[in-house]
Amino acid sequence: MQTKEIAGKQVQVDEDGFLVNPNDWTREIAQALAAEQGIDVLTEAHWRVIEFMRADFAEKGAVPTIRRLSKVGGIETKELYELFPNGPAKKAARIAGLGKPQGCV
């Protein structure tokens, strides 16, 4: 664990750069994390995913899977891949300030 300044705020991140505390998250941090991931502009469509993820996490205590984003969040998987290319579940979780999705065992 280490402390890092993102968008002018001191926050704790894990070894892969995921926020340790989801409550540290702000929309500005999301912008900065997105830029780190090669997404320069967060559009309406991006925000819809991020907001669903944060709300679902708050309710269920777990980062939603791609299937959950589609079945419960109504976000088409194809679209998700276009919005967050190369590993959307992980990328979107990171930008949403949530921990790394728990890999299945």
Next chain:
Amino acid sequence: MKKLLILGGGTAGTIMANKLSQHLNLDQWTITLVDSDPVHYYQPGFLFIPFGIYGRNDIVKPKRDFIPSQVELILSEIQFIEPERNRVKLANNQVLQYDELIIATGSHLAPEETEGLVGDGWNKTIFEFYTSKGACNLQKFLKHWAGGRLVLNVVEMPIKCPVAPLEFLFLADWWFTEQGIRDKVELTFVTPLPGAFTKPKASQILADFLSKKNIQLVPEFNIEKVDADKSRIVSYDGKHVDYDVLVTVPTNMGSEVIGRSGMGDELNFIPTDKHTLQSRKYENVFVIGDASDLPSSKAGSVAHFQADILTENFLRHIEGLPMVEKFDGHANCFIESGFGKGLLIDFNYDIEPLPGKFPLPGIGPFSLLQETQMNHWGKMMFRWVYWNLLLKGAALPIETQMTMAGKQR
């Protein structure tokens, strides 16, 4: 009389019926178990069928043989669970009232979740080995196959027995060598995971095995559809892999009755407390085995460890005592690696598979994360252990909670 109802008489339901018929006071409790299928399948045996090592007869026995006589067995499809009203409706029109409910309805394949998977190619060039029927079909096909590109694709996680796809490929490598056509067969493992397995150390070691055996690994492939005309699988981000024969591990889902009853998540798995195994919603409902949404492996060994915990907790729960036993996610899996050898992994929620000796520290006889003949014999012996000890709820010489003794960081 109080009523305990157990739904599902596969691995987990059968163990619970055996354990609780021994531990409950049967002057006060009746136990009823419902399952639609009179046949008990030894599912780990499915892996060996495509290669002619086991036939169907080696892996089936009547369910009734494993249900104790004090337990009423009803053979019927479960139609609907009404947890708010403590009752369950069966397809045979029976309505069963219960005081306590244990759900052990497992998981099953849902190939129709993937576009193009179940079409003209199904059982011709597209096969699965997670059912007895599918495994038998694949055996018939492979017997006469002259070679080409065999692609094994895991559609999505979680799947039961997450090491089975790797074992299938290791055995395929051995089997095609035996048939004298290994040089005509290209083996490829296509998985949505970032590597060969979920946990870093095991993933690395298993990836080394794949490359040693000349099996290609295509990670982070999230299948969108099968293009059967072109004989290729296509991912959501437009990548594709061509096959001559596709062996799929389709989406695994909880029983449809869970979905119908509104008790499951998006895969029909039931939200369950990961330590006590109590339903997160209903106090008198417990979930064991593949049916739960626990982040533990979906495996028979896991169901066995859970059964020890659930028995203790259940007995305390009906006395009104707090449930103190905690399931730690313990899993223990032999991995068949071909050529008469195998590996073994032992892990839990927090500790990934590590090398070492098992179950006796420093002695074994089994070796963790190392390929030995002894591990292969452990895997083959597991069938005997399953029918004769595990299903009956007998104690195995393995601790319920994982131990660090004998493991090396």
